[in-house]
Amino acid sequence: MADLEIRDLRVSVEGREILKGVSLDVSKGEVHAVMGPNGSGKSTLSQTLLGHPGYKVEGGRVRFKGQDILELTPDARSRLGLFLALQYPIVVPGITMNNFLRTALNAHRGYDGKDKSKSVSPKEFRTLVEPYLETLRIDRTFLSRYINEGFSGGEKKRAEILQMAVLQPEMAVLDETDSGLDIDSIKYVSEAINKMRGPELGVLMITHYTRILQFIKPDYVHVMVAGQVVESGGAEVADRLEREGYAQWGEEVA
Amino acid sequence: MAVVPKINVGDDYREKYGFFDPEKFTFKAKRGLTPEVVKEISWMKSEPEWMTKFRLRSLEIFRKKPMPNWGADLSHIDFENIFYFLRASEKPGKTWDEVPADVKRTFDRLGIPEAERKFLAGVSAQYESEVVYHSLHKELSDKGVIFLDTDSGLREHPELFKEYFGTVIPPADNKFSALNSAVWSGGSFIYVPKGVRVDIPLQAYFRINAENMGQFERTLIICDEGSFVHYIEGCTAPMYTTDSLHSAVVEIIVKKGARCRYTTIQNWSTNVYNLVTKRAVAYADATMEWVDGNLGSQVTMKYPSVYMMEPGAKGDVLSVAFAGKGQHQDAGAKMVHVAPNTTSTITSKSISKAGGRTTYRGLVKVYPQAENCKSFVKCDALLLDAESRSDTYPYNEVEAENVTLGHEATVSKVSDEQLFYLMSRGIPLAEAETMIVNGFIEPFTKELPLEYAVELNRLIQLEMEGSVG
Numbered sequence: 001m002a003d004l005e006i007r008d009l010r011v012s013v014e015g016r017e018i019l020k021g022v023s024l025d026v027s028k029g030e031v032h033a034v035m036g037p038n039g040s041g042k043s044t045l046s047q048t049l050l051g052h053p054g055y056k057v058e059g060g061r062v063r064f065k066g067q068d069i070l071e072l073t074p075d076a077r078s079r080l081g082l083f084l085a086l087q088y089p090i091v092v093p094g095i096t097m098n099n100f101l102r103t104a105l106n107a108h109r110g111y112d113g114k115d116k117s118k119s120v121s122p123k124e125f126r127t128l129v130e131p132y133l134e135t136l137r138i139d140r141t142f143l144s145r146y147i148n149e150g151f152s153g154g155e156k157k158r159a160e161i162l163q164m165a166v167l168q169p170e171m172a173v174l175d176e177t178d179s180g181l182d183i184d185s186i187k188y189v190s191e192a193i194n195k196m197r198g199p200e201l202g203v204l205m206i207t208h209y210t211r212i213l214q215f216i217k218p219d220y221v222h223v224m225v226a227g228q229v230v231e232s233g234g235a236e237v238a239d240r241l242e243r244e245g246y247a248q249w250g251e252e253v254a
Numbered sequence: 255m256a257v258v259p260k261i262n263v264g265d266d267y268r269e270k271y272g273f274f275d276p277e278k279f280t281f282k283a284k285r286g287l288t289p290e291v292v293k294e295i296s297w298m299k300s301e302p303e304w305m306t307k308f309r310l311r312s313l314e315i316f317r318k319k320p321m322p323n324w325g326a327d328l329s330h331i332d333f334e335n336i337f338y339f340l341r342a343s344e345k346p347g348k349t350w351d352e353v354p355a356d357v358k359r360t361f362d363r364l365g366i367p368e369a370e371r372k373f374l375a376g377v378s379a380q381y382e383s384e385v386v387y388h389s390l391h392k393e394l395s396d397k398g399v400i401f402l403d404t405d406s407g408l409r410e411h412p413e414l415f416k417e418y419f420g421t422v423i424p425p426a427d428n429k430f431s432a433l434n435s436a437v438w439s440g441g442s443f444i445y446v447p448k449g450v451r452v453d454i455p456l457q458a459y460f461r462i463n464a465e466n467m468g469q470f471e472r473t474l475i476i477c478d479e480g481s482f483v484h485y486i487e488g489c490t491a492p493m494y495t496t497d498s499l500h501s502a503v504v505e506i507i508v509k510k511g512a513r514c515r516y517t518t519i520q521n522w523s524t525n526v527y528n529l530v531t532k533r534a535v536a537y538a539d540a541t542m543e544w545v546d547g548n549l550g551s552q553v554t555m556k557y558p559s560v561y562m563m564e565p566g567a568k569g570d571v572l573s574v575a576f577a578g579k580g581q582h583q584d585a586g587a588k589m590v591h592v593a594p595n596t597t598s599t600i601t602s603k604s605i606s607k608a609g610g611r612t613t614y615r616g617l618v619k620v621y622p623q624a625e626n627c628k629s630f631v632k633c634d635a636l637l638l639d640a641e642s643r644s645d646t647y648p649y650n651e652v653e654a655e656n657v658t659l660g661h662e663a664t665v666s667k668v669s670d671e672q673l674f675y676l677m678s679r680g681i682p683l684a685e686a687e688t689m690i691v692n693g694f695i696e697p698f699t700k701e702l703p704l705e706y707a708v709e710l711n712r713l714i715q716l717e718m719e720g721s722v723g
């Protein structure tokens with residue numbers, strides 16, 4: 001049994017069915033790439049996995065570590081070990097990145113404002129964050145800025161990976177983390193993810209282009225078209241996609 | 255959604271601030287408002303005759319003035335059911351040991367002596383009608399800084415007092431300034447000499463304890479040329495089922511090149527009518543900053559104002575209002591540009607929750623001779639649910655040329671996207687909501703000294719916890 005089991009998942013948005021029965025198995029230690037053209041439902045899948053209230057599950061199930069998670073709130077899923085790097089990270093004014101990261105980490109530790117021993121100490125926080133600030137080439141002053149406010153597209157994406165590094169999930173869904181990044185940023189982000197890679201982390205890497213796959217080698221590649229997984233295989237699927245585009249699965253656009 | 259423990263903010267207020275002591279007083283005027291009560295207050299304080307007359311004249315004005323027919327609903331105030339004067343201690347103590355034990359205990363619970371030790375240059379603690387404790391760092395008194403309760407100010411500095419008292423807010427200004435002028439008691443009297451900078455804040459804390467109490471403190475601050483002071487006030491009261499009235503008058507004179515910052519963290523219990531007149535006059539190149547945080551109270555009507563009398567004067571109002579169930583915060587600002595080349599900004603942030611109501615009411619007035627003025631007004635309202643309400647009434651009266659006026663207003667809800675984002679990082683719903691609200695008022699919070707910023711965030715959290723479940 002895989003750590004993350006997605007079975008026949010059907011999801012609608014505003015009454016329109018977007019995911020039409022998606023099944024995937026991802027286990028810790030594995031990196032899966034999900035590729036697909038724009039509008040095929042990749043973000044719908046990622047947002048549904050974390051429980052975004054705008055996405056309605058019409059059928060199917062999702063299990064994580066043997067537990068049905070579709071009834072859980074997003075925060076509970078996160079604390080269970082799921083992570084989502086958003087395709088379009090949200091700006092939240094007035095809350096510093098520092099406060100955000102620490103509050104999130106404290107929530108994972110079960111700190112509810114009472115038992116101080118459960119809260120992360122400034123020192124521990126620094127040891128967690130600093131190496132990744134470096135890898136991701138994020139300036140330390142970012143921590144005192146408000147969440148994603150005034151960040152460039154690339155900075156937002158790198159900040160998502162920093163959050164991942166701090167929360168140390170067991171299963172990370174990365175939604176087009178590579179889109180809109182220049183080549184240097186892709187390298188930094190890949191370096192950070194590769195650093196986290198290991199038997200305790202599963203990755204579901206959603207992407208539109210094959211470019212990032214040169215830096216993060218996937219174990220499996222899935223192709224999603226029109227709300228369905230139409231092909232699954234190894235790295236060779238990405239190679240074919242690179243050569244022939246999505247047209248072979250009846251899609252015009254690449 | 256997530257299971258969030260239900261905390262009744264009312265209960266929590268009760269525990270933290272809403273406790274009360276049995277009434278012990280050395281003198282309590284009889285209920286209601288008559289010339290005899292007014293004379294008695296003046297007599298108890300051994301005031302000069304001019305003040306007794308000033309009070310009686312003000313009472314007449316109060317009687318004649320109609321209740322304001324705009325703003326919040328004040329029809330339930332029963333002026334005859336209020337105690338106008340209650341003396342808890344014979345004279346202000348200079349050490350906490352001189353303060354009656356139970357009164358001292360109250361301020362201990364509110365953390366005042368501790369704050370004093372840690373980060374204040376002077377403290378005034380008012381209990382009911384009068385100040386019961388007072389302190390000022392010696393370096394400051396050596397430099398000629400005066401920080402007294404207003405009754406002592408009148409006694410010890412009669413000329414200075416008389417020169418300024420009632421000049422910024424005359425009794426006839428409005429019904430409640432007339433009321434305050436008739437029955438005023440306590441408050442702070444501050445004089446900062448030329449060129450003296452008071453770098454650490456002075457704080458006054460106002461506590462109402464008795465039921466049906468009216469508190470009418472009167473504050474007068476004079477910043478002489480080139481000086482600086484930061485004055486902070488806080489206030490709380492027990493929860494009673496009957497109403498209390500807090501009606502203060504604050505007059506500030508900021509002379510050439512001086513700067514005054516006046517910070518309020520109001521946290522009255524929800525049975526208090528808070529009707530306050532606050533006004534400053536700023537002279538050449540002087541700066542007046544009102545930093546005004548309004549939580550609590552049943553009704554607040556408060557519009558701090560700055561009259562910019564000479565070129566280069568600057569007025570700033572930065573305010574936050576939080577209205578929960580049954581509360582109406584009608585707050586705003588008034589900027590009056592009398593001289594050319596003067597600048598004002600108003601930033602108002604309001605949060606309405608559980609049917610609470612916030613109103614921004616503001617006036618920017620520019621007199622004909624006041625050319626080249628700039629004024630910018632920004633009002634942001636955050637609604638936490640569909641029952642809550644927020645209104646904006648910005649008025650501009652511009653009679654001069656070359657005036658730059660800016661106005662921006664937004665009304666928003668806590669966004670689902672922001673909530674999802676924070677929750678997707680493991681943060682529970684209630685905490686995520688509180689973070690977003692605290693983020694919303696961050697432009698205000700960051701102006702506070704650290705300790706007060708922490709306190710304000712905590713108060714917001716208490717208010718928020720009451721709303722979720």
Ligand SMILES: Nc1ncnc2c1ncn2[C@@H]1O[C@H](COP(=O)(O)OP(=O)(O)O)[C@@H](O)[C@H]1O
Pocket residue numbers: 013014018036037038039040041042043044045054
């Ligand atoms: N929040 C939303 N509101 C309305 N339509 C949406 C929303 N999210 C996705 N959709 C629609 O669902 C389809 C799939 O979108 P999405 O999952 O974002 O695809 P992808 O990430 O593969 O580009 C698109 O037609 C898109 O317009």
Ligand SMILES: [Mg+2]
Pocket residue numbers: 042043044087175176
């Ligand atoms: Mg997408």
